[in-house]
Amino acid sequence: MKRRRFLGRGLALGASLAAWSTAGRAQSPPDDPSKVLGHPKRPLGARAAFETASRKAFRGKTDEHGANMTPLGDLVGTITPSELHFTVFRGGVPEIDPGQHRLLIHGLVERPVILTMTEIKRLPSVSRIYFLECSGNGQSEWQGPRLPTVQGTHGLTSTSEWTGVSLALLLREAGVDPRASWIIAEGADATGNERSIPMAKAMDDVLVAYGQNGEALRPDNGYPLRLIVPGWEGNVSVKWLRRLTVVDRAYMTRMETVEHALLMPDGTARRFTVVMDAKSVITSPSGGQRLTGPGFYEITGLAWSGRGRIRRVEVSTDAGITWRRATLQEPVLPKAHVRFRLPWRWDGSQAILQSRCVDETGDVQPTLREIVKVRGVNSVHHNNAIQSWKVAADGAVSNVQV
């Protein structure tokens, strides 16, 4: 009687916890998988070995400082896989034991409080799909097309489903003094990343979040606790959150007065320009990709606005001369990425693709020229300009400015 080559009773859990055991199995996929017994169940899944999309750091002084970008050109839908959510930090990723972590709420409050993670998770919870975007997204592109791919030009934005407790609930529980007008939020990492937030926003839709796409936040994205300040500069969504101080003035931290200030042509700098403006970009076809020949393609990309819902996205294939309305993927959620799509027949000749969005307040995504006219080229942040991708006759797609 033949001995069966499969895993029977009593398989040790640990054996299947890691990558599938290759004992007795071919290293490369079988020619015909229907003739082969497949892999066993495993407690924690992983993506297929053929899938290699990864984050990329284009700037940064050290590996513990700076930005790491989402490969937008490789993704579909609107949810960003947590492993590929962009990161920005300036002192590395702290390692935090959630059992030890505390949130302190104090200052101009009746009842200062320290909370454990367990206590925070007991409070009424809220889940929302929101984008985050670093205000420095696109900063390489002010003076000409620099980075070759959409990951480089736009990769400092991602969308997740965040779960947490409403900051307004916490503040009401602490009892905010009527004199108070700002909150200072601070993280537990080496930089603190203190940011001042106006009380009106704090009492609106800010989350003290512990969940990302159905599980705990990722360490790179703030584990175990962070702020989510919907629609605002990513930096304000303080990661590794440990303290909220209720005060009567902005504290003018380095992050908000030096780093996130916009230098204007006349030498003055705009401050507290916190809302992320309406923005869109085509993710496919996009820089670095290649079309295989004339024929049908779906032009697709993402649009978002820190002021609410996207109302409309238009796409041009002739460098902005004519525009056609794209389809928006439902549901269109406020302050979240929305996927847009337009069918396109490429005839094999050079084409310049652009997308332009309008949000529910009527804000229209501007051209780079329009922004530079007002803000010059040294403001660094809030580059929400229309992006152009050139499709050459050989199908190669590149980053251009027209």
Place this chain on the structure above:
Amino acid sequence: MVASRMSVCSRLALAAALVALVGAAWPVAAQLPTYGLGRAPTAEEIKAWDLTIPPDGQGLPPGRGTAVEGKPVFVQRCASCHGETGQDEKYFRLVGGRGTLATDKPVKTIGSYWPYATTLWSYIRRTQPFDEPGSLTTDEVYAATAYLLHLNGIIGESDVVDAASLPKIRMPNRDGFIPDARPDVGKTKR
């Protein structure tokens, strides 16, 4: 309000563009007319994958087997999981259980429950043995099928099972199935 569809203008523009390109040269083998993608499958490709046999027996290949011929196949390739008489419960019990369906402890086997013999043949040919799916020859599949039908008292030991006779075999529980009747509880209240 956010629109979820292309505007009428966009639709017309797209339609016009499509019409204009009707004359464009798609790759010769492109099968999807609107998108110019895909190619026609060859007869061999279809044959290699067209393995599911419906109750009328369409697609059954030439071949044959009897229970007598099937016994050694079963003992050698199937019994280590299913037991020599097909009654081992460890994985799936294949034989017995007749008359138990309306009792508190129903036993569902080929003989007591399966409505079609073609399903059995199709399943064995495609998926068995478990760790070497699809490795039996056509005749072995016919023979093993015959053996299981015989063990369940449905055919005689020397009855030939082939493409013609298999679909005609009437399984004991052929009429034992009814359509979905839900919602059958949870009536609307509010």
Place this chain on the structure above:
Amino acid sequence: MNRRRFLKRGVMALGATAVGSAHAQAPAPDDPSKILGGPKRAYGERSRFERAVRGVPQPATKTDEWGPSVTPLGESMGIITPSALHFEVHRGGVADIDPKKHRLLIHGMVDRPVILTVDEIKRLPSVSRIYFLECAGNTASEWRAPTAPTLDWTHGLTSCSEWTGVSLSLLLREVGVRKGASWIIAEGADGTGNERSLPLAKAMTDILVAYGQNGEAIRPENGYPLRLIVPGWEGNVSVKWLRRLTVTDRPYMSRIESVDHTSLMPDGKARRFMFVMEAKSVITFPSGGQRVSGPGFYEITVLAWSGRGRIRRVEVSTDAGKTWRDATLQQPILPFAHSRFGLPWRWDGREAVLQSRCTDETGYVQPTLRELVKVRGVNSKFHLNAIQSWKVDADGSVKNVRV
């Protein structure tokens, strides 16, 4: 100059192991603000303090390549299921498929049979939708008596993801369905094939031929590189590792649909082709095996879903179904997707039996187990969508009970 304890530019590990994994047993620093943290990583990982995993039956019910592994719903939040924790069910192991070699064949009663590569499928107009999947056998352990101790094992065969793909209706229009056709047979590339017949009418509405799961490629155990997503229907119909679609005029009566996914009624007859997953809800916290730490405030959290569309309402009882209160919805309700509800609850420290009950947009109300069993008996195996009871004892422990 001090040798800097940090990594120079250009040294970034691709797929680096978890921060601190080299010191897996070492505690985290007391004050992380005094220490330079870990570097950027090309591919992120969860914290080593997060240990939720799918439940794999140990020892295996039949083999480790057959059957389910369950989503740890007790730890879940929101409506998106982390892809690494999406439940799996297969009957011949997880197929290992090279996406460049994989093909989709569409043939049968069509004008233009076609073979497509995965790249070609990805070029077609795409659609993204947040949908739940649920195995028809979810909760099957509970027909006769409260059996599984925890939520993961009573209800863990359901998950929810954002799926991206091409509409099956688009593909069918392109190949040209012939008059007289009324069914599609869908089949996978794994050792079992898992052939499922489904009515053409459903195929022309909202079925996806999907390649994306939560923004990236579908996971191998969930059907990489291609699968069907049939919204609201038995998970089994959403054929994984999809390789073939045959347009026909009759169901093919494969084993999985004519023998396996059938429900035995008390009179000995069995229902067949029970596609729809009916409205269902369950309290995820507090749930079996968990513990509430003492009297005080808790949020009772409920997960609800319906294969007939949107959830309209969720009610919660803390007295074994005598009285009910409406729970609050936590996010937009989407059709054929999980939805999350919450009810504030002050536990007074005494024994309490918690239940949730949902109503969907058709007016269908989630039934009690008693109501279900009265009609279906206890041997129908599939489609157990009854109200679930969790008893909170005075010591705070939570148990799976029947009332």
